Amino acid sequence: MNKDVELQRVLSEVRKQMTYTVLSYPERDPNGFKWGDQKYNGNCSGKVPLGFVDKLGAKSVCELFAGSGTLSDVCRDYKIPYCGIDLNPNPVRDNIVAMDILDLEQELPDAFYEADMCFSHPPYPGLNHVKYAGVAWQDTVGGLLEKDIQNMPFEKGMQKVNISTMRAYTALQPGAYMVILVGEIRANGKYFSMFNNLALPGEVFQTYVKLQHNTWSGRQNYSEKTNPRALTGHEMIVVIRKPSGYEIAYVLPKKYVNDIRDSINSATWKDVVMSYAREEKQFTNQQICSDLKDHAKAKSNNNIEAKLRQTCARLAEAGLLNHIAPATWAMAA
Ligand SMILES: C[S@@+](CC[C@H](N)C(=O)[O-])C[C@H]1O[C@@H](n2cnc3c(N)ncnc32)[C@H](O)[C@@H]1O
CATH class of the missing domain: 3.40.50.150 (Vaccinia Virus protein VP39)
Incomplete structure (x- = not known):
């Protein structure tokens, strides 16, 4: 050869x-x-x-x-x-x-x-x-x-x-x-x-x-x-x-770890409420509000109670949450 x-x-x-x-x-x-x-x-x-x-x-x-x-x-x-x-x-x-x-x-x-x-x-x-x-x-x-x-x-x-x-x-x-x-x-x-x-x-x-x-x-x-x-x-x-x-x-790739409840730029209220609902399965307006109120996402909103009520109601309309009692929500099955 x-x-x-x-x-x-x-x-x-x-x-x-x-x-x-x-x-x-x-x-x-x-x-x-x-x-x-x-x-x-x-x-x-x-x-x-x-x-x-x-x-x-x-x-x-x-x-x-x-x-x-x-x-x-x-x-x-x-x-x-x-x-x-x-x-x-x-x-x-x-x-x-x-x-x-x-x-x-x-x-x-x-x-x-x-x-x-x-x-x-x-x-x-x-x-x-x-x-x-x-x-x-x-x-x-x-x-x-x-x-x-x-x-x-x-x-x-x-x-x-x-x-x-x-x-x-x-x-x-x-x-x-x-x-x-x-x-x-x-x-x-x-x-x-x-x-x-x-x-x-x-x-x-x-x-x-x-x-x-x-x-x-x-x-x-x-x-x-x-x-x-x-x-x-x-x-x-x-x-x-x-x-x-x-x-x-x-x-240089860098790994960032953040809590979704503190994420202002990359998580919407729908993302945050769904993450909370997946963890808790069932919750009241008062519970979700007290869990979120000290996090950065909530601090960026001047009426957090109304925002959460509104988000939960929309998710219930969409079938992602169930409205199971007054001011009480559960993950849809
Ligand atoms: C994936 S092999 C390279 C194989 C090569 N392309 C070939 O076809 O034989 C990686 C090489 O990195 C060398 N190596 C590991 N640590 C090193 C270091 N600190 N400084 C220089 N070489 C290193 C190893 O001895 C090894 O030969």
């Missing part, structure tokens, strides 16, 4: 894939090539970053979380300069530097400042069956288990992923792209979307869905009849672009 011909074939394959925002690479490596290590947990096909290198016209590439050397191998075969970093103290390729991205005493390699594309495929924090420090590679220097983002609970891990994104972004030159590949995680009966929790500096250029093939996730004891969730069959990719040199504008 002629390797140059095979590489051209793969380039045609990724160019076709990159026409749309849904990417699917059932075959991980080109015939006769081994890009990275398919046994390395959380590895991805080199065709994924190659599609972006080619489409965005990158002439020099850097990478956070270089893992098994997938993108290093791709860049070698496509003859473009590459530099990556990974926590593994014994990097798997010469152009990967051992570095804890969370340690601000350690500077990113110079190549990050010259690259025009950075690829980042961070660990999936909270996904317990995947391990890097001490399992995928040996911790020959000590203390790396706690620094491995994979070992952190989801929220803490996402904060660290976001710090790493900001670090790479601030190093990149204006006009450079950053491509971030993240997983959607199901663990301990819950769903955690890395994508929803990403800090996104700069301009969001495009988002992609990457289909997964042969995944472990969810197939364990999955029952299609009883499980209301579908098996996860995709990962998410976001491409951001750095528009200028000094500005560090970013979007």
Whole structure:
């Protein structure tokens, strides 16, 4: 098999894939090539970053979380300069530097400042069956288990992923792209979307869905009849672009928790009364009034008694409440 011909074939394959925002690479490596290590947990096909290198016209590439050397191998075969970093103290390729991205005493390699594309495929924090420090590679220097983002609970891990994104972004030159590949995680009966929790500096250029093939996730004891969730069959990719040199504008998702009775801007009186009725099942005008009167929503109204009477009457007309006795209401069955 002629390797140059095979590489051209793969380039045609990724160019076709990159026409749309849904990417699917059932075959991980080109015939006769081994890009990275398919046994390395959380590895991805080199065709994924190659599609972006080619489409965005990158002439020099850097990478956070270089893992098994997938993108290093791709860049070698496509003859473009590459530099990556990974926590593994014994990097798997010469152009990967051992570095804890969370340690601000350690500077990113110079190549990050010259690259025009950075690829980042961070660990999936909270996904317990995947391990890097001490399992995928040996911790020959000590203390790396706690620094491995994979070992952190989801929220803490996402904060660290976001710090790493900001670090790479601030190093990149204006006009450079950053491509971030993240997983959607199901663990301990819950769903955690890395994508929803990403800090996104700069301009969001495009988002992609990457289909997964042969995944472990969810197939364990999955029952299609009883499980209301579908098996996860995709990962998410976001491409951001750095528009200028000094500005560090970013979007950082933040979780807000509020009591609906204190919510002035996003809950109507119908929402508040229905929430109260669902909790209490049956109540009088006096009870609902005394429960709500000290909350912010009630304080924003100068005749709370009349407002509640009116809302309950409308809900009874609509059949959502029953008017069961004078000034007394119950949830409709
Ligand atoms: C999802 S894997 C990347 C796999 C890679 N794309 C491949 O195809 O082989 C995430 C990597 O993040 C590394 N990592 C975890 N914590 C880190 C940290 N604090 N600093 C740098 N790298 C870290 C792990 O060693 C692991 O190799």
